[in-house]
Amino acid sequence: MNVLLVFAHPEPRSLSAALRDVAVQELEAAGHDVRVSDLYAMGWKAQVDRADFPALGTDARLLPAAASRNAFATGTLTADVQAEIAKLLWADALILQFPLWWFAMPAILKGWVDRVYAYGFAYGVGEHSDRRWGDRYGEGSLAGRRAMLIVTAGGWAEHYGPRGVNGPIDDLLFPINHGILYYPGYDVLPPFITYGTDRYDEASFAAAARQLRERMRIFAATAPIPYRRQNGGDYHIPTMELRAGLGAPGASGFALHRREGEE
């Protein structure tokens, strides 16, 4: 399996980088081919701006979705973005690894998503009709591939628990797992998360590395999060609201979009 790991930490001697090396070694030991996009080392440009669309006229308004659609269709995206798209098409699996900063990904990684996820490639794909609403949420350019997050969090695990003050980690990561990975078609594996990284010692690292190695060993066989397919009949089209009667009793919010105990 070809695996692309996109990595976002500014320090090569960080705990994050050490865990990245553990993941890469274990994936390679399992026979996978691994490529790493180390965004800081690459000097990745974070913000979407006019420079991303060299074919856009000097006086033209920059409407990001329209500019992205045109640039993808005409092959005029910048070379750095085209290279990342080529890596995504090479990869059977994508891993995003990042420290959780302010309950989200660091800006440089968000900028990788904002720039690489072109219109016509990651969104704006497929037919919109009374039968389907584009190829997204389980269908799309990256369908049939796997994706997974590796996340380091400075805070306590309990603070991210079901009743923890930060909110449950699975809900905090839903906009990424469902909104960024599942959207263009990936099967999304449960994330690997390690907490308390601000107070890590050698034993903490050894334990996290052991768990991460195990996740990498079973990577190809891990069952994905059972998100619902948008066009599979569960949602009204075009309002894309979940049909009455679906969803576990009492479930609301993000949890509705996972099949739980349904056939």
Next chain:
Amino acid sequence: MNVLLVFAHPEPRSLSAALRDVAVQELEAAGHDVRVSDLYAMGWKAQVDRADFPALGTDARLLPAAASRNAFATGTLTADVQAEIAKLLWADALILQFPLWWFAMPAILKGWVDRVYAYGFAYGVGEHSDRRWGDRYGEGSLAGRRAMLIVTAGGWAEHYGPRGVNGPIDDLLFPINHGILYYPGYDVLPPFITYGTDRYDEASFAAAARQLRERMRIFAATAPIPYRRQNGGDYHIPTMELRAGLGAPGASGFALHRREGEE
């Protein structure tokens, strides 16, 4: 009231910019002093990196939280970050305005948060004991001030509804409203959101502008989202888990952290 509006769209002739101008005009008409941080116009640097910590030794490992703490304590943050912190301290209220890209803020705005929210200023503040766990979630450097989001979304409102496929908008924005605004102390007002901006016409703009003007007119009197104060007795310390019996019957996840119908 002094209001800082942080704006993140690359096109000065965008719908976003037009709505920003509506908001600023209405706030000024109501007698408020308004400053705008237009991140693209300022050439804001998005990524946290070594250049943010000029006092960090060339060979020292960059540990972002430790470097931020030291730089804030010694007054060696970069001039651009210090200027934004000064604006936050000047402002009685903060508005973040952005287009929703991939269910989150654009990279350039995330980078404003990552860089301006220094350790000792926005986090790592206050006493940690068996009575309180720092000054955060309703307490902190920015307590007593108001904050609010202005969000433009390309998709349909129904897709962001209670059963919509994207997930409910209030949950998608929780990591920002609760995790970024409430965390350092702001009272967080309900967001202003306008949908379907990819297919806006003049009537849509007129309607959104009218609603936005009304929100700006009542800005100083709007009741904030009733998030729970971390140190008010609702949470166990130090695990910061909501005490049993609190939360509306059947509530889970993010909803637990709002007081609803409690005294």
